[in-house]
Amino acid sequence: MSEMTYAQAARLGLKEEMDRDPTVWALGEDLGFEGGMAGQYKDLQAEFGTDRIVDTPISEATIMGAAIGGALAGTRPIAEMRFSDFAMCAVDELVNQAAKARYMFGGQARVPMVARMPIGIRGGIAAQHSQSPEAWYTHVPGLVVVTPATPADNRGLLKAAIRCDDPVVYMEHKGLWGASGEVDEGDVEPLPLGVARTVCKGDDLTIVTWAAMVGVAESAAMTLRAMGISVEVIDLRTLWPWDKDAVFHSVRKTGRLLVVHEAVQIGGFGGEISAEVSEHLFEHLKGPVKRMGGARIPIPFSIPLEEAYMISAEQVAEKARSFF
Amino acid sequence: MSEMTYAQAARLGLKEEMDRDPTVWALGEDLGFEGGMAGQYKDLQAEFGTDRIVDTPISEATIMGAAIGGALAGTRPIAEMRFSDFAMCAVDELVNQAAKARYMFGGQARVPMVARMPIGIRGGIAAQHSQSPEAWYTHVPGLVVVTPATPADNRGLLKAAIRCDDPVVYMEHKGLWGASGEVDEGDVEPLPLGVARTVCKGDDLTIVTWAAMVGVAESAAMTLRAMGISVEVIDLRTLWPWDKDAVFHSVRKTGRLLVVHEAVQIGGFGGEISAEVSEHLFEHLKGPVKRMGGARIPIPFSIPLEEAYMISAEQVAEKARSFF
Amino acid sequence: MAQDQANEPARIFDMFRKMLLIRAFEEAAGENFFAGNVRGSVHQYIGEEAIAVGICANLRDDDLLTSYHRGHGHSIAKGADPRAMMLELFGRVGGTSGGKGGSMHIADFSVGMLGANGVIADGCTISVGAAQAIKLLKQDKIIVNFIGDGGINRGPFMEALNWAKVYELPVLFVCENNQIAATTTTKTVTAGDGIAARAESYGIPAVTIDGNDLLLVDRTAAKLISEIRGGGGPRLMQAMTYRLRGHFAHDKALYRAEGEAEAALEHEPVRRAEAWLLEQGISESEITNAKEEAEARIAQYVEDAHNAPWPDLKAAFTDVQDVGAPVPGAGQ
Amino acid sequence: MAQDQANEPARIFDMFRKMLLIRAFEEAAGENFFAGNVRGSVHQYIGEEAIAVGICANLRDDDLLTSYHRGHGHSIAKGADPRAMMLELFGRVGGTSGGKGGSMHIADFSVGMLGANGVIADGCTISVGAAQAIKLLKQDKIIVNFIGDGGINRGPFMEALNWAKVYELPVLFVCENNQIAATTTTKTVTAGDGIAARAESYGIPAVTIDGNDLLLVDRTAAKLISEIRGGGGPRLMQAMTYRLRGHFAHDKALYRAEGEAEAALEHEPVRRAEAWLLEQGISESEITNAKEEAEARIAQYVEDAHNAPWPDLKAAFTDVQDVGAPVPGAGQ
Numbered sequence A, B: 001m002s003e004m005t006y007a008q009a010a011r012l013g014l015k016e017e018m019d020r021d022p023t024v025w026a027l028g029e030d031l032g033f034e035g036g037m038a039g040q041y042k043d044l045q046a047e048f049g050t051d052r053i054v055d056t057p058i059s060e061a062t063i064m065g066a067a068i069g070g071a072l073a074g075t076r077p078i079a080e081m082r083f084s085d086f087a088m089c090a091v092d093e094l095v096n097q098a099a100k101a102r103y104m105f106g107g108q109a110r111v112p113m114v115a116r117m118p119i120g121i122r123g124g125i126a127a128q129h130s131q132s133p134e135a136w137y138t139h140v141p142g143l144v145v146v147t148p149a150t151p152a153d154n155r156g157l158l159k160a161a162i163r164c165d166d167p168v169v170y171m172e173h174k175g176l177w178g179a180s181g182e183v184d185e186g187d188v189e190p191l192p193l194g195v196a197r198t199v200c201k202g203d204d205l206t207i208v209t210w211a212a213m214v215g216v217a218e219s220a221a222m223t224l225r226a227m228g229i230s231v232e233v234i235d236l237r238t239l240w241p242w243d244k245d246a247v248f249h250s251v252r253k254t255g256r257l258l259v260v261h262e263a264v265q266i267g268g269f270g271g272e273i274s275a276e277v278s279e280h281l282f283e284h285l286k287g288p289v290k291r292m293g294g295a296r297i298p299i300p301f302s303i304p305l306e307e308a309y310m311i312s313a314e315q316v317a318e319k320a321r322s323f324f
Numbered sequence C, D: 001m002a003q004d005q006a007n008e009p010a011r012i013f014d015m016f017r018k019m020l021l022i023r024a025f026e027e028a029a030g031e032n033f034f035a036g037n038v039r040g041s042v043h044q045y046i047g048e049e050a051i052a053v054g055i056c057a058n059l060r061d062d063d064l065l066t067s068y069h070r071g072h073g074h075s076i077a078k079g080a081d082p083r084a085m086m087l088e089l090f091g092r093v094g095g096t097s098g099g100k101g102g103s104m105h106i107a108d109f110s111v112g113m114l115g116a117n118g119v120i121a122d123g124c125t126i127s128v129g130a131a132q133a134i135k136l137l138k139q140d141k142i143i144v145n146f147i148g149d150g151g152i153n154r155g156p157f158m159e160a161l162n163w164a165k166v167y168e169l170p171v172l173f174v175c176e177n178n179q180i181a182a183t184t185t186t187k188t189v190t191a192g193d194g195i196a197a198r199a200e201s202y203g204i205p206a207v208t209i210d211g212n213d214l215l216l217v218d219r220t221a222a223k224l225i226s227e228i229r230g231g232g233g234p235r236l237m238q239a240m241t242y243r244l245r246g247h248f249a250h251d252k253a254l255y256r257a258e259g260e261a262e263a264a265l266e267h268e269p270v271r272r273a274e275a276w277l278l279e280q281g282i283s284e285s286e287i288t289n290a291k292e293e294a295e296a297r298i299a300q301y302v303e304d305a306h307n308a309p310w311p312d313l314k315a316a317f318t319d320v321q322d323v324g325a326p327v328p329g330a331g332q
């Protein structure tokens, strides 16, 4: 066990996979010297060379397209997009090509690639650098969507994403880069995709969440516990596939569900979870499924406005209390 | 009143707005000779000139970006994307620029443009030409999302979209191009955005839908009526904003809601409607809100496979009967 | 026709047979589109056959190729099975994609044909990435990327040009300049001196040739491909040609000047290759036989396609992804 | 420095004052970033001031301008209020965007400054569309689009070049070539002879000049802008320069060869303009006064920014859209 940050853990997972499999490579802007926005690629170019940690022109469409081509031709590329906002410059390649190639070609092709595109707010980077569009990609057949919340998960899930034969949209949360946690360096196996993590157990209310909201929900759960409300917090880890078994199991027990995400609430993935649970566990519900998501506004720059967008543990606790 | 097709009605609406306002113009591929994929621009270049019906290079990013620039500089452009699939080549411009400019610039700017991008299946055009990504744009603050279902609406809503000072994602359904209906040419006012249309009244079940599924739901409703089940079908017309009043009003009456859309069910806009209704009308519901959407697969080419993806009136009727 | 020592008549006759096969395939595809047997859209390669054939004659089986919406000819030239392709157009079991892709998504990975494409210029960025994989895997393959003259104005293609040169990748870009994009004369929407000048501005050597001259395409391809395989980095060939039919099978191409298409027949590649072969002493009857053979083969494939079973509905749910296996929708 | 009859010292001195104002603004922006008063990111224009100032001196108030992430200099040069800009960086009421945009989204539509931009090259496509609007509205304005040397490799910029020439639009593209993109030497990711050669391949006349030479920028801009305004279609200017600071304020630029930035100081535009003015008989004290004045103004704006109120939380919900007014989220 050692303590490391979320970014360092991702770097570790990437390095392990690059050591293990010579067909793994990464491409993106400023990966060499800069080592990625948070050091996720630090010193890897020195170790693996410029053909495996490729510094690219500012050409997002081609970063994504090249990763697809690289995958079709027998390698496992990681397309680094820096921000999920910039990945919008390559949505066509991701959605029209990566997600569909296997299907359109009747199974002749596989696209084992990772489209790495961090999400979330990180303090004043405003409307074009703070979005959380994970819901979009859950809606796209062919894609896997991963949203790690802890250092250990950011290693284990990245490893799983790299080994996955499907294209994976891998969405680290920028606000978590510096968060630290225990990582068991001895345990080198990837985590399974599609398996949620129960952050804490509880009987009265289930909170389903992911990414940076996991910590927020966890601290709300602690507050609520002190008030006598026992909350089960589930970190989905992967949004597609999402661990319906774990969520259904929990909701059957608690009878109450709150879904919390940083992304805009309207059209967010919380709607999917709410709809599924409502449709299939209607008889088990003690009250309506509730959602907490962001306002339908671009992310404002000014810190107090940005904070107003964000969801705090207090607000989660308050919303949770509205169930009782 | 005269009978015309959905495509002809759109052309009429566009022509009326171009006559009315010299700052309205359209840009896209093959608008001049071809007159658009379904004649929506037929002969308008001859009438309004090549500066107002602009034939462009195959440069989707710039079609969208130029429309934004045109809007910022005082005109009302219509960016024709041909397929919502191709509009994915311009998602960055639409989402990072058009949707956010007004906000990021603190209200200094307006982006009165229409991003026209037809959705839906039209018989064997396969995975890259058949998608229905309307849910994505409902999730993007700043955008209005319109999905007309009838010729009259395709005229009235297009006129509204053109006059709207916000960027509007205007999604005709390709499968409806040839559908005909009555259009009152005398009534030249735009339709209001955000106001649903009650297709037929009923007391037992509410079906909320849009675009090509409106006709399917309507015929299911007829079947159900014969069986003694009285169904209210609501055509949302605009997905953002969606007419929550109309839907809530209907569900308060019927106590049952089925949402039907052609788009992939997972992550689709049906989840949003289901979640909202479940959360706010829980006490009025006689059973769980149900959804019907497409499988989470790319759209297959082969006609029987494509048909297997589609939702029929029989299937809607069957699902509706499961409420009772 | 360009003349060359290496162009032995027998070799060219083989290439000619491929051209005939493509032509017959495309005629049949069009007819069956009109008959309602082929759905969606069909973009015929009629009049452009010499390019695909002349280039692919210089490729190895393990070389790669990416195409665009007009991809039947490239597929056949690269060695894809035209029977499986016809079955694909009919949407049947046994089609190259089992009926799930159709005309615009023809692919045959077993011969390095990585797919036609419904989105213009997306094959370009895919190609440069495949070329990076080739380098990483220390293979000596190359990849050919075909694109239309309308497609050159999409940003991803221009990015790909820069990219290919930056990493000195083994890519041959082939712009099939039929001078039109759907209904638009590309000159009217293409600034400057066209794709060759643009490629050169990225430091990519570019040549413009008569793409309807089979021997010239062959000879030029041989040279460019050997340069690329020798580590010379990317090259671009602009092959001038003419689309003898409408943009797709149901387009009557009324936007053309009267007589234009008729006049173009004189320069069309099959006729020209045929004339050259006759000059070389191939007999009329050999040519006639070759034509009949191509037509008979394709007629047989059409019949096979008619008789092939429709895919089982379960097929709609396979080949989506391993993780998060497909979720049926309301239609199932 | 380039010499010209039209370059009267007084006029140049005015431009010099603008440069000083930009420099002082950028120094203050960086300091306040480090002090935690300015959040997000700050991309300083230090060392590149002559370009924005030399070009905007040749623009009319109603001409338009679009910029990229390094947009403070362009804004001030075009006439935006640096006080409102500083308030914006601080996220306060009175900022150009009321605190909602920040450094990367500075805009002042009242002087035709249509916005900095956080997404590279998106300003390019916006610019050509604005130019189409100008034509449609029969105005005789022009638009200037600034872009970095790293940005030229994005497809939308290349599409925009083609587009501008196809429609002969009144656009001046200005590539500020500081030879680096974040930590990447752009030469290593830019094939061919660079942007001037590329622009020419689209038929767009292009010039490359020393962008640190204020008089030369001024003179070149005057010529290009008059050509554009006269209906000559688009032009491109590549202005060679050097980014004296890190990519953003918190980047120490350790990837640079030692001594490189120090050596560059000799060619930096403020010092060179100053030398020229001294030669023309402007006195040392006039220069010192100008510097002090610029610094004092900016210091005052910083103080104003500190004292300005934070926006009311309600402001987060305005300016989103008229139809489908913003829906509060869980945070409210």
Ligand SMILES: Cc1ncc(C[n+]2csc(CCOP(=O)(O)OP(=O)(O)O)c2C)c(N)n1
Pocket (backbone or CB within 6 Å): B029, B058, B060, B082, B086, B089, C043, C069, C070, C118, C119, C120, C121, C147, C148, C149, C150, C151, C152, C178, C180, C181, C182, C186, C243, C247
């Ligand atoms: C990104 C994108 N935009 C538009 C289209 C629609 N489209 C299909 S073919 C075509 C014309 C292509 O012309 P060209 O590249 O010259 O190829 P050709 O058809 O002449 O072979 C267009 C505009 C598309 N498929 N993809």
Ligand SMILES: Cc1ncc(C[n+]2csc(CCOP(=O)(O)OP(=O)(O)O)c2C)c(N)n1
Pocket (backbone or CB within 6 Å): A029, A058, A060, A082, A086, A089, D043, D069, D070, D118, D119, D120, D121, D147, D148, D149, D150, D151, D152, D178, D180, D181, D182, D186, D243, D247
């Ligand atoms: C589409 C996009 N990709 C990547 C980035 C991240 N990014 C911001 S600035 C920058 C470097 C830009 O270099 P250049 O264009 O030369 O401008 P300079 O910073 O040198 O002024 C990068 C890669 C971005 N903002 N937008």
Ligand SMILES: [Mg+2]
Pocket (backbone or CB within 6 Å): C148, C149, C150, C176, C177, C178, C179, C180, C181, C182
């Ligand atoms: Mg063409």
Ligand SMILES: [Mg+2]
Pocket (backbone or CB within 6 Å): D148, D149, D150, D176, D177, D178, D179, D180, D181, D182
């Ligand atoms: Mg630079």
